[in-house]
Amino acid sequence: MDKYSVFPDKPLEPSGVxxxxxLSIGLExxxxxxxxxxxxPYGYNADRDDLMSLFKENKGTCTTKHAVIAxxxxxxxxxxxxxxGIYAMTESIVTGTDSILEKFGLPYVPMIHCFLTDGDHQVDLTEGNANGKNRSIDDFLHTETVIPNISAKDEYLKYRNALKNFILKQTELQAVDIKSILHAREEGLALLKANLKR
Incomplete structure (x- = not known):
């Protein structure tokens, strides 16, 4: 991933919320x-669909940080x-993943991560934050551009569609049913949240 300094700069104008x-907090x-x-700080917001939650709580995840900047x-x-982007979550990325993989018989857990793009540049505003991951995510099984503040429901639908149309067609996952992936994803999300507290 690139640093945010690759983005073009521009003075702020009061053109939107x-x-x-x-501007109200003195940034120009x-x-x-x-x-x-x-x-x-990296942290889960009370309402990830509320664009202002990042400012109210002074924290955010890849979802809310990138929604605000986009x-x-x-x-x-x-x-x-x-x-x-859907990445292959393994033990090397998130400590504790091996137990999930063993439970569901998976080589990895397909998980969503958000980032920003500008042409060929990719930027992750949570890279280096204490975000529950051992390293940055640089490789993806599938990516797609979305509206800045995509709802949790719509993001989940995109995840399901990507599983059906791309991810479950991978050779290593062809014998896996979608229910196992979805249950593993839920445990993966819980693991990421638990790792924030370590």
Whole structure:
């Protein structure tokens, strides 16, 4: 992943709810807003669909951090977009995953991670945060561009569609049923949250 400094910079204008919020806390440029969001602690928000939850709680996940910056980019007409990627979660990425893999007979757990793109550049504003992962995610089984503040429901539907159309067609997963993947995903999410407290 690239650093957010690869993005184009631009002075903030009060062109939308997010740009007005950043201006109200004294930030003046797009890259300053990126730095602010990057430096916020990693943490799960009470309502991930509420765009302002990041500001209210002074923390965010890949979902909320990237939703805010992608929305700001849209308000400023910058070519920065939010993407979701499905990666292969293993023990090397998240400590404790082996027990899930053994339970469900999987080589990995397909999990969603969000990031930003600008052309060929990929930026993760949670990279280096204490986010429950042992390292950054650089390789994906599937990626797609989404609207900045995609709802939890719509993101889940995209995940299900990607499983059906791409992921379960992988040679190593052809004998696996979708229910096993979905149950493993739930345990994977719980593991990531538990790892934040360690």
């Amino acid at each position: 997010v740009s007005r919020r950043f 440029t797009f890259l300053a807003a990126c730095r602010y969001v990057y430096e916020l 929305t700001l980019a849209a308000e400023l007409n910058l070519p920065v977009e939010k993407n979701i």
